[in-house]
Amino acid sequence: MALIVMKFGGSSVGDAERMKRVARRVIERHREGHQCVVVVSAMGDTTDDLIDLTKQIGAVTPPAREMDMLLSTGEQVSVALLAMTIHTLGEKAVSFTGWQAGIHTEAVHGKARISDIQPGRVRQALDDRNIVIVAGFQGMTEAGEITTLGRGGSDTTAVALAAAIEADVCEIFTDVDGVYSTDPRIVKCARKLNEISYDEMLELANLGAAVLHPRAVEYAKNYKVQLVVRSSFNHNEGTNVKEEAVMEQGIVVRGIAYDKNVARISILGVEEKPGQLAKVFTALAQEQIDVDIIVQSGVTNVSADFSFTVSLSDLDRVLQTLENIRSTVGFREITSENNLVKVSIVGAGMVSTPGVAAKMFETISDLGISIxxxxxxxIKTSCVIENEGRLNEVVQALHTAYGLDTDSTVFVGGPADRR
Amino acid sequence: MALIVMKFGGSSVGDAERMKRVARRVIERHREGHQCVVVVSAMGDTTDDLIDLTKQIGAVTPPAREMDMLLSTGEQVSVALLAMTIHTLGEKAVSFTGWQAGIHTEAVHGKARISDIQPGRVRQALDDRNIVIVAGFQGMTEAGEITTLGRGGSDTTAVALAAAIEADVCEIFTDVDGVYSTDPRIVKCARKLNEISYDEMLELANLGAAVLHPRAVEYAKNYKVQLVVRSSFNHNEGTNVKEEAVMEQGIVVRGIAYDKNVARISILGVEEKPGQLAKVFTALAQEQIDVDIIVQSGVTNVSADFSFTVSLSDLDRVLQTLENIRSTVGFREITSENNLVKVSIVGAGMVSTPGVAAKMFETISDLGISIxxxxxxxIKTSCVIENEGRLNEVVQALHTAYGLDTDSTVFVGGPADRR
Structure with missing residues (x-):
């Protein structure tokens, strides 16, 4: 008998039929003799519908605290309905909100981090032979305020809960069969990975693979939670995410990720004096803007140019922030580009295998594309290139170059659910 | 500066425009210098929509605990949106769920009673100059389970909260101008009452006047909460509900109520031996069935007949319960009628004024209708009569007979909100 945490995203419980399928899946496990804790997100479009209500009342920047009060109802509806569905199918189930499940977070609204889990009620309900349903994506601060965890929050809830109750495994159900060597919507002969290490998964997740949220992977790595990513539509084996993953003979790259949400900013003619870079990046950090790649160039003894990338969605805020510090830093010009993509190869064995990066540069160059x-x-190499509609071609060429192509093509559902 | 509790029902916050109107109304009070606590119900059809979801998943008798988890989200959405609306209009507001507002209930789902209120967070938020928005209709048990209070629950939340924070007044906003001498949809020249006593209001509420829930009135009476029932559409004065209400010169009946939800059951030929009645009514009480009027007749030395009324909606359960005890009690026959109405006159001065009931019987008889x-x-007299489509006529005749008609006719909105 194992203790299992099962996480289902919003699209998996999007309507009554799907809700019933999830219930049957959970009951199957329960009847095999396992103890099951199920983490679910809000049903399908619920979150969008709730956000739409805020627009109807004319709230442009609603207080984050009230936004959390509002959005957390979405998961509460899901857990109650799933518990009822399981009950209707003949098994005992009890649902908990985040606070009822003892999920404590920092006092930040909209993107709180879990600080602590006190799983007493969850354990008690399991001991009473219940299937336990927990609302993902939410928790409570020490002061009793309801918080939400931000994107990927339900994955994190599942993993953190698995760590807290010392579950044997945490299964993340999604609409694909597992983690793929690259996006199967782009590369038809992408391969499903049987295993991947936490570190590789973390890089892939950070580099744009939507199947798992980076924060959840980080949590799993820190607490050594055995993770499985698998399909909610079939019983195929899925991908194990673990400390050390076996690499197939002759393969050194595990996967290829891409990210279209990339903008590059160049600051030209920055006066050459100590602390200039620090001023720029401190100002951006204060605005909660994550900077990715930084490159310095055109250095003379009086000035320098440098470029960096950020999320495309942050571009306007970056430009505004730079204008605000123009007078204190001193530079000639700012330029920006938003028609870029970042392509990355990831593999734990890269560091000990010469020539892996060189093959990437060569493959891209052979397509006549500038890096x-x-x-x-x-464990990774990333290249930023212009997005001239040739991204798929680049990813396919790299996939082939690193020997990742399989013979079979894969079925692909809709986009993965990231809440 | 006063401390005011304001309660708005679901139809008052049914859409964005109504939500804004409520927000403006509250802000108006706040800017007059008052401290405001606002209790709201779920928006318009939310509860029905949530119940519809349970039907979609095929839940016939969902666990009451999960039903409360589900339905309590309706108010949570309302309070968050109202807080945002007030914020958008320029004032500070903070929303609380039932449990956050310290509303503790018995461990019963679906119709819990408030056992205790610990209003620390509400008080603190008021001290911080916030308008405080509290979810009506819900609370939490000692074990941390979410409960709902059943019909009229939001009225009760408002009154109980007013008692707990020692508010100066509790205003119940509705879609009519106050409490009327009778249903203004039936009697066009019904008069709005300026005052009514707790006892009279309790009788009227129990007898079918939907404007306030009996439990809320009882709470107000017990804790001496100053209640005002008034319109959310205008600034007219409303009705004060208080300990002692002044009666106009020459008027002895305060109001006339009616109830169409009436069924009569007759048990004929009950064996005459001690404890027979007790057996019947104990069995009904165990099924949570409220019995209203009981009349015994046709008594001989071997058997008796008796009749009693119940809510029409309980009729099937009553008949089933009686069948179950037929062998232990011993009676010849059960008959039932469901085409009845109960008409009542209410007035605190009735007991000291002879002939009030006689005038009622006479008025009904003059219409050729049997009692x-x-x-x-x-403080009340009720008559059960057959409902032959002449109810309006009876109510109008009594209204005139007791001198309650006014010259003006009243505007009437939709049915009052009872959640």
């Missing part, structure tokens, strides 16, 4: 920026770590 | 059952208390 604008490069960034590397022990 | 089937009669029930009296110190």
């Amino acid at each position: 604008l920026m490069v960034s590397t770590s022990e | 089937l059952m009669v029930s009296t208390s110190e």
Whole structure:
């Protein structure tokens, strides 16, 4: 008998039929003799519908606290309905909100981090032979305020809860069969990975693979939670995410990720004096803007140019922030580009295998495409290129170059659910 | 500066425009220098929509605990949106769920009673110059389970909260101008009452006047909460509900109520031995069935007949319960009628004014209508009559007979909101 946490996203419980399918899946596990804790997100479009209500009342920047009060109802509806569905199908189930499940977070609204889980009620309900349903994406501060965890929050709830109750495994159900070597919507012969290491998964997640949220992977890595990503539509084996993953013979790259949400900003003619870079990036950090790749160039003894990338969605705020500090830093010009993509290869064995990055540059060059920026770590190499509608071609070429193509093509559902 | 509790029903916050009107109304009070606590119900059809979801998943008798988890989200959405609306209009507001507002209830789902209110957070938020918005209709048990209060629950939340924070007044906003001498949809020249006593209001509420829930009135009476029932559409004065209400010169009846939800059951040929009646009514009480008027007749030394009334909606359960005890009690026959109405006159001065009931019987008889059952208390007289489509005529005749008609006719909105 195992203790299992199962997480289902909003699209998996999007309507009554899907809700019943999830219920049957959980009951199947329960009847095999396992103890089951189920984490669910809000049903389908619920969150969008709630946000729409705020627009109807004319709230342009509603207080984050009230937004959390509002949005957290979405998961509460899901858990109650799933508990009822399971009950209707003949098993005992009890639902909990985040606060009832003992999920405590920092006092931040809209993107709180879990600080602590006190799973007493969850454990008690399991001991009473219940299937336990917990609302994902939400928690409570020490002061009793309802918080939400931000994007990917339900994945994080599931993993953190699995750690807190020392579950044997945390299964993340999604609309694809597992983690793929690359986006199967782009590369038809992408391969489903049987295993992947936490570190590789973390890079892939950070680099744009939507199947798991980086924060959830980080949590799983820190607490050594055994993760499985699998389909809610079939019983195929899925992908195990674990400490050390076995690499197939002759393969050094595990996966290829891409990110279209990239903008590059260049600051030209920055006066050459100590602390200039620090001023710029401190100002951006204060605005909660994450900077990705930074490249310095055109250095003379009086001035320098440098470029960096940010999320495309942050571009306007970056430009505004830079204008605000123009007088204190001193530079000639700011330019920006928004028609870019970042392509990355990820593999734990890269660091000990020479020539892996070189093959990437060569493959991209052979397509006649210029590489604008490069960034590397022990287990990944990223290239920023212009997005001239040739992204799919680049990803396919890299997939082939690193020997990742399989013979079979894969079925692909809708976009993965990230709440 | 006063401390005011304001309660708005679901139809008052049914859409964005209405929500804004409520927000403006509250802000007006706040800017006059008052401290405001606002209790709201779920928006318009929210509850029905949520119940519809349970039908979609095929839940015939969903667990009451999960039903409360589900339905309590309706008010949580309302309070968050109202807080945002007030914020958008330039004032500080903070919303609380029932449990956040410290509303503790018994451990019963679907129709819990408030056991205790710990208003610390509400008080603190008021001290911080916030308008405080509290979800009506819900609370939390000692074990941390979410409960709902059943019909009229939001009225009760408002009154109980007013008692707990020692508010100067509790204003119940509705879609009519106040409490009327009778249903203004039936009697065009019904008069709005400036004052009514708790006892009279309790009788009227119990006898079918939908404007206030009996439990809320009882709470107000017990804790001496100054209640005002008034319109959310205008600034007219409303009706004060208080300990002692002044009666106009020459008027002894305050109001006339009617109830169409009446069924009569007759048990014929009950064996005459001690404890027979007790057996019947104990069995009904165990099924949570409220019995109203009881009349015994046809008594011989071997058997008796008796009749009693119940809510029409309980009729099937009553008949089933009686069948179950037929063998232990011993009676010849059960008959039932469901085409009845109960008409009542209410007035605190009735007990000291002879002939009030007689005038009622005479007025009904003059219309050629038979009185089937009669029930009296110190401040009310009720008659059960057949509902032959002449109810309006009876109510109008009584209204005239007791000198209650005014010259003006009243505007009437939709049915009052009872959640």
